[in-house]
Amino acid sequence: MKRRKIIMTGGGSAGHVTPNLALVPKLLELGYEVQYIGTKDGIESSIIKEARIKYHIISSGKLRRYFDIKNFTDPFRVIKGVFDAISIMRREKPNVVFSKGGFVSVPVVIAAHFCRIPAIAHESDMTPGLANRLAVPYCTKVCVTFPESINNIKGNKAVLTGTPIRKELLKGNKDIGLEICGFRNLSKPVLFVIGGSLGARVINETLRSCLDEILSNYNIIHICGKGNIDKNLDKKNGYVQFEYVSEELPHLMNAADLVISRAGANSIFELLALRKPNILIPLSKKSSRGDQILNAQSFKKNGYSLVIEEEQLNPKSLIKSIDELSENRKKYIKAMSESPVKNGVDNIIEVIEKYGKSL
Missing domain, CATH: 3.40.50.2000 (Glycogen Phosphorylase B;)
Structure with a gap:
């Protein structure tokens, strides 16, 4: 050859x-x-x-x-x-x-x-x-x-x-992901929060402002971006934070029951491939060209995602959306399973x- x-x-x-x-x-x-x-x-x-x-x-x-x-x-x-x-x-x-x-x-x-x-x-x-x-x-x-x-x-x-879509992402192991996180209470579902490789300040701040309330029902994996680790939260039971993950990502994603993410196309199509019920928080037009808003609208229209516009993001709307996603997770999984996208x-x-x- x-x-x-x-x-x-x-x-x-x-x-x-x-x-x-x-x-x-x-x-x-x-x-x-x-x-x-x-x-x-x-x-x-x-x-x-x-x-x-x-x-x-x-x-x-x-x-x-x-x-x-x-x-x-x-x-x-x-x-x-x-x-x-x-x-x-x-x-x-x-x-x-x-x-x-x-x-x-x-x-x-x-x-x-x-x-x-x-x-x-x-x-x-x-x-x-x-x-x-x-x-x-x-x-x-x-x-x-x-x-x-x-x-x-x-x-x-x-x-x-x-x-x-990377093959490795589809071969994650849930048990390895949970072991990496070291959660004590494995009876709680896992909420995976990722703002992109560069992090997302508004998502980080909103999540952390209502962290205790969310932790009462969920374990949380938080990819917060370079320089965004809050060391004061290191010992918070059920909460683990990373600046960025690479080899561990497939395992952490597999461990997740629900996901909160920005709406970059690569990220959302990975969520679709993994059939992960998700909340998308697209970048606003103030800080982008609006592409993530269009991506999120497309996924919402197809029943793959629940969407919170960045301007509407606050502790109350975040908790409400997490509860709604959890309650309807089977509906979202079914829609994603029927997607023709390969x-x-x-x-x-x-x-x-x-x-x-x-x-």
Whole structure:
């Protein structure tokens, strides 16, 4: 079998990195050599290096929707990043580039275009993010998760594939998860709270303001984000907190009976795959482009999720929603079990194979 090479990219948050890892086992099985392009200090650096994938560093600026003095200097970093990526492409000669989005992906996709290397992107959300909007003109095809997304990608480039789910996530062990947490009272159901890899301050604060009341009925696993551990709560019975989890995540997710989460597409499709009754708290339009609101509305419409808008989040609404979710958990599990949405790994690999073979 002739050895082929793929360079992957994506960064800024775990949601732009971990879906790439879901594709890696299948790519290796098909004979691909897998490499990755990211930034020096981005979250992708530690995640990819931990996975023992060859990692290349380029310069990249952050794409902001708000005023910042760095908006005047970062375009030059992006331009430098394009030349960095071109150098890597010419040296490594990949058959195909796969991008999961995030600001680091823009110079990589542009470089692939200039080097005449097919570039496949994946957009998880219903509408493309700023990075993918900038990258689409340079892409060969764009894999999308929601059927509604096809019309949002110009140039007849969209392919409906679904989102890739890591096999490891589906193989979690509930007993291992409970052992990691060390809960004393195992008769109480487990509430899993996650605000994304970067944490969610408003969710953290609201949960902790009514923690004792929730703990009277639930054990709580809280992924609170880097720097958000509250050491004063370390000895609180039935409550465990983590900044971020990686290898433990499948076990912790399997241990969960109910989940509270942001509404990033990767996260919610993982919840769907695991059939976990959930409350989604999408980022508000004040702090995002509104993509999570659209994602959450879609899941609510299909009966997969209960939704609390961030502006409506307070201790009272949170407790009320947890009780409602618990009472109707079988209804949500049934709706998710009947979902036609499948793991997108094979569909995405098919697109990569089609265009990767062309070189």
